[in-house]
Amino acid sequence: MSLISFLGPKGTFTHEVANMLGDDLIPYCTIPAVMESVANGESTYGIVPIENSIEGPVGVTLDSLAHKYDLKIYKEIIISINQNLIVNPGTRMEDIEDVYSHAQAIAQCQEFISKNKIQPHYAISTANAAKNIVGYRNKAAIGNSKAAELYNLEILVSNIQDNDNNETRFVVLSKDDHEPTGCDKTSIIFSIYEDRPGGLYKILGIFQKENINLTKIESRPSKKGLGKYLFFVDFNGHRDDEVIKNIIEEIKSNTYFLKVLGSYPEFR
């Protein structure tokens, strides 16, 4: 039986994803702690969010994969994010003065919050926010229905996010990536030489030449100064495919840092 660690506590969106994969679940309270548990063998798989369609990349996930842990992406899972206004039973909209949630959830519901003139406060997770408001009539939390259920709270308003295209992509990390399935994606990170103009153009040309489709390109500061970037690129194909192998070799010889985060089945 495989142990699965996830970004907890119970009742988070990551918990919802973990439930889809197995029963032997352990929550950890930070993203690096989930990764650490896979790295040291306490768990076989670890689930963390990697990007949201509204708020963008989850910086700590990308930075930890780039700089701290040698883990592989074994699987990707994409779910729709529906945020709800969670309250104690009997609370009415006009009672609410303060609302608590994770910074990303607050950012996703900015219009709702300002329209209703309630004061936002940051919590370490959506589930923790729900836990914090138990017993307070003038406080609300923002989170998923699981969080409301867990703490015997009610959903006063559902789907309060500003934008309906709200999806989060999660990755299942492990020590090894996934064998080829015929419909795979590969994720890599690289840094280009800053003293060679057109470096990124050259790398993109390698994919273009082989007609390989990029599904994501994201830049992150390399932490070495402004204007110095790491690029996170996802593309179709498995690193065991002959054409992908050659692409990776060619990128390696044109970058000063390259890390293959792994190949895994495309989510559908």
Add this chain to the structure above:
Amino acid sequence: MSLISFLGPKGTFTHEVANMLGDDLIPYCTIPAVMESVANGESTYGIVPIENSIEGPVGVTLDSLAHKYDLKIYKEIIISINQNLIVNPGTRMEDIEDVYSHAQAIAQCQEFISKNKIQPHYAISTANAAKNIVGYRNKAAIGNSKAAELYNLEILVSNIQDNDNNETRFVVLSKDDHEPTGCDKTSIIFSIYEDRPGGLYKILGIFQKENINLTKIESRPSKKGLGKYLFFVDFNGHRDDEVIKNIIEEIKSNTYFLKVLGSYPEFR
């Protein structure tokens, strides 16, 4: 005399930058409020942070420039960010249980915080964090020396950021951008057609052909779904230069969205 609005309250890093530019300063408590004040003519210039070398882009600045306000970048200013542990006079390290700061400052000092086993809490700004701890022996704030001064607090430990390459780039926004100086940069935002593979490659090729150096490339979610991006690109040259004019025209005909954020002197 020109009124300058900035991301306040007083004592923030943005205030430090505003002080370099003039005396007639008005603080606003959010980045969109600063932009709104320039858009509606309450102030002539507005100063906001746009990117940090460790934590990356300031999402709300980029998103507001892309989707909400038609403002131009008139100037850029880059300063080194030194974070300090700020306490009430007489507080010792072992007294501190909680530390307050802006989310970016907390993120920049993660190693210091976890090494000293203090509990981080988010505040809306570094200056607000300093204000909040006045009178509490067991609380500290993270911020600049100005914030400590303003509230009669002391710096217990200086330069507590994880990484010494910590710089923030600020932009001065106005209704018009800057006339050419001979050493300028231009900022643009664009979206590529998703159904045309190699779209970004083609755009980068336009710069490459004219040997124009990109000083920044940043992707942000377009808020239309995962894998759909806006690209923020900065490059050398002024939009009044003949070669840059042609480049912008060529990009326009290869993208479905293009916004020129303006041309301004390169900071040195």
